[in-house]
Amino acid sequence: MKFDDRPHDVAALGDGAQAESTFAALAAPLVDEALAQNASIHADATPESLHQLRVALRRLRSLWWAYRPLLDKAENTRQRALYRFLADAAGRTRDWDILLELLSGSNDEADASDRARDVPASLREARERALATSRETLINADIRNVLHDALASTSKELNTAPERHALQKFAAKRVRIAEQSLRKRMRKAARAKRADYESLHDVRKAGKRVRYLIEFFGPALADIRHDRTIRRLKNLQQCFGELNDVIASIALLRDNMNLFPSDDEARGALAFLKERRRQRRREAVRLLQKA
Template sequence: MPVTEAAERVLSIRLDAVCDLLPIAQETFRDDPKAAHRLRVATRRCEAGLMVFRPCLKRKQYRKMRKHLRRIRRAAGAARVCDVHAGLFADRLDRDVSKNRAALEYVLKRTLDERGEAQQEIDDVAHRYRGTRLRKRAAKLLKSIREPDSEEISASGQPTTLLDLARTELTRLIDRVQEAGQADLQIVDNLHELRIRIKRLRYGMEVFAPCFDDRFGNELYNRVESLQEHLGELNDTSEIIAQIDWYAEELATGSKTARSSLDGKSKGAATKMLAELDSLRTQYDRELNKTVKEFGSWFSDFPLGELVEALRGSLENGHSDQTQGTTSSNGVSAAPQSDEAVSSSTSSRDVAS
C-alpha cells in the first residue's frame, strides 16, 4: 500500500474519533464518565499516527495538529487520573472499614473536587473547538498529505510503501523498548519509562498490523499489551503516592482548599489528618515496593528478548498481500483494537491506556 494512502486512511479515522469523542466527553460526564478516558486514548492514538506519518505531512500542519491534540489530551488526562484514583480510593474504603479510613475519605473528597475542575477543562477545550472547528483543522491536515522523499524511509530508492515505513518506525520503537528493558527495573522511574516505550510500540503495531502476518497482530500484540498492563498497575500506585504527598503538602502549608475538605477547621484537625495521610502514604509505599518486587519476579520469566527477536523477525517477513494495497475489514488495521473501534466503543484496554 502506498504510504500516502495509508496516512490518509489512518489519520482520517483517528481524527474522526477525536472529533466525535470531544463533545461526548463534555456532554455525558455524569452518565458516561469513561468518555474522558476514551477521548484521551483517541488523542494518544492520533498523536501516534501523526508521528508515524510525519514524513508525509507539511510541517506547519503537523505542528498545528499536534498542538491541538496535546491541548485536548491534557484536559482529558486530568479527568482520567481523577476517575482512576477516585475508583481506587472508593474500592479501598469498601474493603477497609477502619484503618486509614479518615484519610481515605479525605483524599476521595479532594479527588472528586478536582474531577469537577478537570471537567471544566474539558468544557473549555470543547468550547474552543465547538461546531466544525476541529474537523476543519483535521481536513487541512489531511489535505497536506504528500509523497515523502523515498530516501527518508527506503534506502532502496523504490516507491515508498507502508511496509517501508513500518520497518523503519517499528525498528526504532523495538530498539527503544529493548534499551529500557535493560535498565534497573527495581527503580520506579525506569519502570515508568519502560511502560511509555511499550505503549508507543503497541500504538505503532496497531498502525502497521496490515503489513504483517496474523501472529504479529494477535500473539505478539497481546504479549506487548500484557506487559503494558502489568506496568500500568505499578504506575497507578506510584501516581497515588504522589497525589497523597501533594495533598499533605497543601494541608501543611495552610491551603484553604485543603482545609475546607476537613471535617473540623481547627489546627488540631489538620495536624491529625496529616498523621493519617502519612500512615496512608506509608501503606501505599509498602504496597508499591511489594508490587515492584512481584513485577521483577514476573518479568524475570517474561521472555522480552524472545519477544524482541520475534518482532524483528516479523519485520523481515512483510505481508506481501497487505503491502500491495489489501487491508483488513476495518480498512486500516488487523490488530485487535481497530481504529474504527476507538470512535465507537470502549474496553479495558482503552481505560488502561
C-alpha cells in the first residue's frame, strides 16, 4: 500500500484557516498510515511495508518540526526523537533488505557481477533476526497508544494556546526556512571533498523536509509553482536516496563480513558496493550541479 501524499483537508479550510486548528487534519492521516503499516509488518513484513512505515514516521517528524515554533520546545524535541527511534527500529530490517537487494542484483543493471548476485543464506538469516528485533521493539513501544497520545496532547496544546496564527502566513514562513536550509546544504555539498558523504546525506534530509512541508501545506501556499518544485525534489530524493542506500549497505556489510563463506567473497561483495557507490555519488554530484 503506497502512502497517499495528497494534502489532507487543508484546501477545504479556506483563507481564514489557522495553523493551530489545521494540525490535527494533517497529523491524523499520518498516524493512521503508520499504524496500518505497523500492523502489516506484524502480519507479513515485506520490504515495502517496512519502507512505508519509515516514510510515515519521517513525515510525522517533519510535521512536528513545522509546528515547532508553536509548541513546547522540550516536548517537541522528545516527540521528534521518538519518531526517529521508531523509524530506526523498522530501519534496521529495511537496511538488510536494501543490502540483499543490491547484492542479488534484483534492482541493478544486467551486468552486475555474478559474485555479487550469489547472496549467502547467512545474510538472509541475519535479516530475519533483524526483523524479529524490529517487531519486538515496535511491540514494546506500544506504537498505537504512543502515536494517538502524541496527536491528542499536541492538538490540545495548540488549540488551547492564547495566540493564533494564520495558516497561510505560518506555512509560507516554515517552507521558506526549510528551503533556505536546503540551499545552504546544497552549497556546502557542492564544495565538499569526494569522501564527504555526510554533506550529501544532509542535502537529502533537507530536501525531504521541504517536499513534505509543501505537500502538507500546498493549498495554503501562494506560490503556484510548488508542483514543479515537488517533482524536482522527488528526483533529488531518489538520486540521493540511492546513494545513501549504498553507503548504508557498505557499513552493514563491513560489520558482517564474517557471514560470507570466505574472505574472497566478502571482499568481492564489498568491492561491488564500492563501485556502485562511486557511480551513485557521481550521479548525485551531477544533479547537484544542475540545481
